[in-house]
Amino acid sequence: xAVFTEVSNSEAQDLLHRLQLGELIELRGIQGGIENTNYFLxxxxxxxxxxxxxRLTAEQLPFYLHLMKHLAHGGIPVPDPQADANGDILLTVxxxxxxxxxxxxxxxQLAPQGTHCAAVGAMLARMxxxxxxxxxxxxxxxxxxxxxxxxxxxxxxxxAAQGALLRSELxxxxxxxxSSAYAALPRGPVHADLFRDNVMFEGEELTGFFDFYFAxxxxxxxxxxxxxxxxxIDLAQGTxxxxxxxxxxxxxxxxxxxxxxERELLPAMLRAGALRFWxxxxxxxxxxxxxxxxxPHDPTHFERVLRERVAHPxxxx
Numbered sequence: 001x002a003v004f005t006e007v008s009n010s011e012a013q014d015l016l017h018r019l020q021l022g023e024l025i026e027l028r029g030i031q032g033g034i035e036n037t038n039y040f041l042x043x044x045x046x047x048x049x050x051x052x053x054x055r056l057t058a059e060q061l062p063f064y065l066h067l068m069k070h071l072a073h074g075g076i077p078v079p080d081p082q083a084d085a086n087g088d089i090l091l092t093v094x095x096x097x098x099x100x101x102x103x104x105x106x107x108x109q110l111a112p113q114g115t116h117c118a119a120v121g122a123m124l125a126r127m128x129x130x131x132x133x134x135x136x137x138x139x140x141x142x143x144x145x146x147x148x149x150x151x152x153x154x155x156x157x158x159x160a161a162q163g164a165l166l167r168s169e170l171x172x173x174x175x176x177x178x179s180s181a182y183a184a185l186p187r188g189p190v191h192a193d194l195f196r197d198n199v200m201f202e203g204e205e206l207t208g209f210f211d212f213y214f215a216x217x218x219x220x221x222x223x224x225x226x227x228x229x230x231x232x233i234d235l236a237q238g239t240x241x242x243x244x245x246x247x248x249x250x251x252x253x254x255x256x257x258x259x260x261x262e263r264e265l266l267p268a269m270l271r272a273g274a275l276r277f278w279x280x281x282x283x284x285x286x287x288x289x290x291x292x293x294x295x296p297h298d299p300t301h302f303e304r305v306l307r308e309r310v311a312h313p314x315x316x317x
Contacts, residue, residue: 003029005037005052005094012041012050015093019082019100021045036213037096040103047103049079049210052096056213061097063138064212065089067131067189068101074130076123077208079104104208106200114247117231119206120199121248124191124227125255127209128220131189140192140216142276144177150279157286162303169275169306176268182219184261190223191215195230221262224252225269228314229277229305238304240314249316258316267313274309278302 013024022044030038030049037052053061065081069089072080079101081089091098109116139145151170155163176182191198193214200208232245252258258266281299288296 003031003037003039004054005096007037007039007050007052007094011093012039015050015091015098015100016041016043018084018091020085021048021082021100041100048082048100049103050093050098050100051213052093052098053213054096056097058090058097060138060141061090061099063136064215065099066136067134067215068212070134071127071130076127076130077104077206078127078212079208079210101210104200104210106202106205106207108197108199109201110196112196112231112244114244115204116201116206117244117248118251119201119204120194120227120231121224121251122255123206123209124194124224125252127191128186128188128223129256134189138216140190140214140218140222142192142214142280143216143218144173147173147276147279150283154279154282154286158282165303165306166275166279169271169310173268173272173275176265176272181261181264184259185219185221185265186259186262187217187219189215190218190220192218192223192226194223194227219269220256221258221265221269222272224249225266225273226276229270229273229302229309233305235301238301238308240308240312245314263316266316267309270314271306271309274302274306278306 007027009024009027012027016022016024024043026042028040030040036054039050041048041050068078068081071078082100083089084091089099091100147170151166155166191209191212193211194209198209198211199206200210228245228248232241232248233239234241278299281297281302285296285299
């Protein structure tokens with residue numbers, strides 16, 4: 001992520017000693033993203049990722065960190081937070097809440113084919129099922145209440161046509177959320193941000209999901225829709241790639257078949273996923289924070305995706 005908080009080598013070494021992870025070899029800031037401060041932390045015992053949380057509070061963080069531990073222990077390839085001698089996985093670095101997790105093998109697949117989409121779909125379904133018995137509860141903090149709060153903040157920064165689309169889609173999503181079909185959707189812990197750059201592959205083998213700091217309890221269908229809106233989209237045009245989407249959906253349903261309400265509301269949730277990231281990108285673009293390395297994402301991409309989802313609904317056979 002962007003580096004908002006500078007960590008010195010001596011502070012990193014003190015942290016490694018606290019976690020009994022050896023001696024510091026390299027500390028390197030990670031560029032990209034807009035939420036937290038991330039560093040690659042290489043020690044004499046291995047490779048790790050240090051995250052300092054810039055927006056999330058110490059009260060919110062146990063949900064994310066313990067979810068990762070729960071999933072890791074359930075056989076899902078996710079980063080496992082490292083504990084100190086007291087068993088604490090929520091740490092403090094430079095006065096900020098922080099965590100250290102093991103670095104996953106592989107690299108992000110930024111030009112996915114059908115096999116990659118199928119692997120993500122199957123692992124996403126496994127992750128949803130593995131989280132069913134997770135006993136902590138926290139809502140998706142970037143869900144509908146946040147959309148309702150944030151849209152009035154970004155409206156002054158966009159043109160009339162964009163504003164009309166934003167208001168109409170928000171009204172539609174509030175209507176969907178009040179429906180009986182929506183109330184029947186299966187729910188549990190979701191990643192909520194499983195883009196191409198948050199998944200690792202070695203060749204065609206999926207080696208891990210990471211960056212769980214937008215996770216929360218929400219509908220599993222919303223989580224799937226977020227994936228479809230990134231993995232199965234032509235990035236240049238924002239258009240739907242039916243072949244890749246079929247690979248992801250078929251693989252997901254091999255593990256967990258969609259229910260009738262999920263099949264009915266897939267078009268609405270694809271629109272919801274596009275709206276969520278259009279709003280957040282507008283917010284980050286027009287109301288940025290200072291950082292050492294910060295590149296806001298282009299908000300017009302998800303505007304295009306939303307317009308496509310409205311004009312061309314994806315219907316399951």
